[in-house]
Amino acid sequence: MGAGHGGPLGAGYVAGSGPVHRLEPHVKLVAVLGFAVVVVATPVHAGWAWAAYAGYLALVLGAAAVAGVGPRRLVRGLAVEVPFVLFALLLPVVARGPRVDVGGVSLSVSGLTAAGGLLAKATLSVLAATVLAATTEPRALLRGLERLRLPALLVQILGFTIRYADVVAGELQRMRVARESRGFRGRHLGALRVLGPAAGSLFIRSYERGERVHLAMLSRGYTGRVPAGPAADVPVGDWLAALALPLGAGAVLASGLLLG
Amino acid sequence: MHVPDGFLDAPTSVATGVVAAGGVAVALRGARRELDERTAPLAGLTAAFVFAAQMINFPVAAGTSGHLIGGALTAVLVGPWTAVLCMTVVLLVQAVLFADGGLTALGTNTTLMGLVAVGVGYGTFRLLAAVLPRTRGGVLVAAGVGAFLSVPVAALAFVGLFAVGGVADVPVGTVAAAMVGVHLLIGLGEAVITVAVLGAVLTVRPDLVHGAAYLRRPADLARRPAPVETDSR
Numbered sequence: 001m002g003a004g005h006g007g008p009l010g011a012g013y014v015a016g017s018g019p020v021h022r023l024e025p026h027v028k029l030v031a032v033l034g035f036a037v038v039v040v041a042t043p044v045h046a047g048w049a050w051a052a053y054a055g056y057l058a059l060v061l062g063a064a065a066v067a068g069v070g071p072r073r074l075v076r077g078l079a080v081e082v083p084f085v086l087f088a089l090l091l092p093v094v095a096r097g098p099r100v101d102v103g104g105v106s107l108s109v110s111g112l113t114a115a116g117g118l119l120a121k122a123t124l125s126v127l128a129a130t131v132l133a134a135t136t137e138p139r140a141l142l143r144g145l146e147r148l149r150l151p152a153l154l155v156q157i158l159g160f161t162i163r164y165a166d167v168v169a170g171e172l173q174r175m176r177v178a179r180e181s182r183g184f185r186g187r188h189l190g191a192l193r194v195l196g197p198a199a200g201s202l203f204i205r206s207y208e209r210g211e212r213v214h215l216a217m218l219s220r221g222y223t224g225r226v227p228a229g230p231a232a233d234v235p236v237g238d239w240l241a242a243l244a245l246p247l248g249a250g251a252v253l254a255s256g257l258l259l260g
Numbered sequence: 261m262h263v264p265d266g267f268l269d270a271p272t273s274v275a276t277g278v279v280a281a282g283g284v285a286v287a288l289r290g291a292r293r294e295l296d297e298r299t300a301p302l303a304g305l306t307a308a309f310v311f312a313a314q315m316i317n318f319p320v321a322a323g324t325s326g327h328l329i330g331g332a333l334t335a336v337l338v339g340p341w342t343a344v345l346c347m348t349v350v351l352l353v354q355a356v357l358f359a360d361g362g363l364t365a366l367g368t369n370t371t372l373m374g375l376v377a378v379g380v381g382y383g384t385f386r387l388l389a390a391v392l393p394r395t396r397g398g399v400l401v402a403a404g405v406g407a408f409l410s411v412p413v414a415a416l417a418f419v420g421l422f423a424v425g426g427v428a429d430v431p432v433g434t435v436a437a438a439m440v441g442v443h444l445l446i447g448l449g450e451a452v453i454t455v456a457v458l459g460a461v462l463t464v465r466p467d468l469v470h471g472a473a474y475l476r477r478p479a480d481l482a483r484r485p486a487p488v489e490t491d492s493r
Contacts, residue, residue, distance in 0.1 A: 041270055096430070121266025141356050163304075186318070199453075203468075207309070217301065
């Protein structure tokens with residue numbers, strides 16, 4: 001599991017031993033969440049908003065550099081944004097208010113600002129979350145969420161999902177290899193007659209695996225709780241290092257609010 | 261299709277976060293009723309299945325392909341409460357491991373794709389299943405319509421949130437029309453895939469389909485002919 005495993009879950013993780021990799025996962029989660037909150041709280045229509053975005057960008061790129069997360073990994077992380085880029089492109093066309101002519105198309109000024117702001121905020125947050133995902137193993141993130149008091153049952157469910165997602169996805173991959181080595185090419189709707197049952201048997205296999213795992217756990221004394229070891233103390237220095245990102249962003253926001 | 265950070269203002273994000281937390285808390289109790297102490301492994305593996313199933317690309321038409329979102333399908337397969345938990349876990353994994361969907365928007369995403377999509381999908385399914393004939397076809401039609409409606413209704417809920425807490429002054433009607441139009445098509449794909457997958461599971465293991473429990477009949481016990489008394493003495 002985890003680093004170098006090659007499964008879809010570990011794909012986001014970039015193995016390393018830098019200062020960011022060594023931070024406790026819950027500290028990093030708090031830092032990234034704090035950064036996102038500051039970014040979201042920035043008023044879109046303020047005149048200094050773009051200066052603030054530039055400041056945030058410098059901060060998050062600095063964090064990525066310290067963490068040893070390369071530009072290619074960051075760009076790959078941004079791919080998730082694409083559907084909402086489309087939604088943001090719609091805004092200047094339909095928004096109300098004064099309009100400007102851009103290349104023969106009448107666009108709303110407030111819509112343009114809003115769309116730009118949305119894209120900037122989404123990009124900044126995705127960059128920060130990409131640094132988190134690239135420096136923290138899935139299991140460590142689970143431990144971090146547990147320390148942040150996610151309900152115990154939800155932590156257990158999440159644990160099983162993280163443990164078995166690669167197994168289930170591997171089964172899916174073997175089914176695909178088997179299909180395609182028999183000449184299957186899914187090009188049109190008729191492929192559903194093959195892909196539907198494939199997904200159906202994937203569900204049945206997953207569910208039955210869950211039943212077997214449960215029985216195996218019962219035979220090892222499972223009572224509905226998974227014991228966890230004592231949580232390690234976090235030195236103040238680690239907190240300060242991690243919180244430098246949200247605190248720096250907060251300083252940018254505060255100076256914008258005060259000076260702008 | 262996940263709402264990123266910054267699309268909705270802070271009060272709306274916080275409000276949907278509270279709604280999501282409440283919904284998940286209720287679902288945690290409900291799932292214990294559906295699955296008792298097997299909740300963790302079974303819900304965990306089902307979430308892993310949803311996660312994997314979202315990676316299958318189904319060809320739709322003219323070179324385009326779509327993938328399953330899975331709210332309605334999961335609700336019919338394992339029950340609505342477990343489905344809410346599975347969708348929540350999948351969204352959580354996508355947010356923290358893939359930066360897909362913002363951390364501050366996690367509550368919004370859970371509300372839309374966990375609570376609204378599963379609620380609409382399963383609610384429609386139960387309503388239709390009550391009126392339609394109690395057959396395999398009836399179950400499939402009910403699930404298909406539920407899956408179809410779950411997508412545009414979730415999109416509409418997003419437009420509603422955007423109207424309340426969005427950062428742009430947009431005519432709600434236009435945005436709603438565009439979003440619902442696009443998502444009607446996506447919903448059609450969702451319905452087709454849901455019916456295909458559910459039909460396959462119903463054929464092989466109908467006992468695993470939570471929503472089709474009412475189709476199950478106690479097995480007819482064949483009467484064994486009474487042993488013939490033979491007097492061999």
